[in-house]
Amino acid sequence: MEMTKGLVSILLTAILTNNYILAKFLGICPFLGVSKKLNTAMGMSVAVIFVMALSTAVTYPINTLLVSRDMEYLQTIVFILVIAALVQLVEIILKKYIPALYSALGIYLPLITTNCAVLGVVLLNIDEGYGFVESMVNSVGAGLGFMLAMFMFSGVRERMEANDIPKFMRGLPITLVAASLVSVSFLGFAGIIENIFS
């Protein structure tokens, strides 16, 4: 029971209070770049959840190995290479065996390799000292939080299209100010998790 409580708390924290985009500023590029349409935003988010979960599952044992050999300093190099190779591998496998899934997610996969949210979640799991199950829950939570932020923000942007915006604010500036407002709404979740589980 205690364990489940802890895991639910980690999951909700990653989705709401410590949202990777809106509170930790990881993965801003796709957040601003592909949030223009709801479809692309959702496709990207599902691919991010998938890659985050997969790379956590793969890097966790590798990290245990590195720690046992006193080679923690290699973490950055090893993780970025493992993630890049993994994404490439998944892309090839999907293309060959599950073409339907590939056509839905495949196009987003190469882009995710250099997405800081994926490397970020892997490194943060280690910083927090999470075990395997906790790491997996945190990664899936981070991915879901990414999806939630993308979903909300693409809705905001679709509505913003038709509006009459002052010329100097058009484009990126108004997008960032809108992101600021979406981020304010997430501030409301601060402290809520601690209160539920105290």
Added chain:
Amino acid sequence: MAEKKSLGKEFSKGIIAENPVLRLVLGTCPTLAVTTSVSSAIGMGVAASIVLICSNVVISALRKVIPNKVRIPAYVVIIASFVTIVQMIVKAFVPALDAALGVYLPLIVVNCIILGRAEAFASKNPVLASAVDGLGMGVGFTVALFLMSSIREIFGAGTFMAGIKDLLAIFGDVSFNGFSVPFLNENPMLIFLLPPGGFFVFGILMATVNKLAESKGKPRAELRGCEACPMAKNCNLHSCENSSKEVNG
């Protein structure tokens, strides 16, 4: 003489005309994340600049050796090695900066500016020009971070350059430890330090830069979606191409 002049141009373009953050809109994650205080922003700028210069030099020196097909992984390994070196140096000599930057220090690896310059400049140009380009872009990045963090720290905490002492400790004992801004010091606007403030200040800064650029007849800075991404050539991302065209058009 002509050589010197063009080198000067390579250097200065990174600061104003092609400022990586304010004009090319690259490296937005660290720009938003570490600008809560001027000292951590400067630390981030300097760390990223060192990685940028070193990786530009090595990639440029190896540009004829690295086969075209595996160049991206090769660049990533070179960049990651320098990030690891910088990470170790920071941990050993400036532990306060390591604590302030946290996970964003290793995340310099995935900073688009560095891979972007490797792909766009260092892979095509001689060593000296690449080093100067790296220096210029690094200074441009640091200047942008400095601007952002000055606004956020002055309004959000009522201080300026607080904690710079720990950063300068690497050069010996410095007594200067920043200023305190009257009035704002007693009534800081915390929202500027919180994530929404980061987005807001960046938005206003981009609007100001766009306005200035327009008044000089230069194009506005736009988020160019996947075009700006160094991976763009490797992925046949039709949907992303479309979305970036929409952004442009």
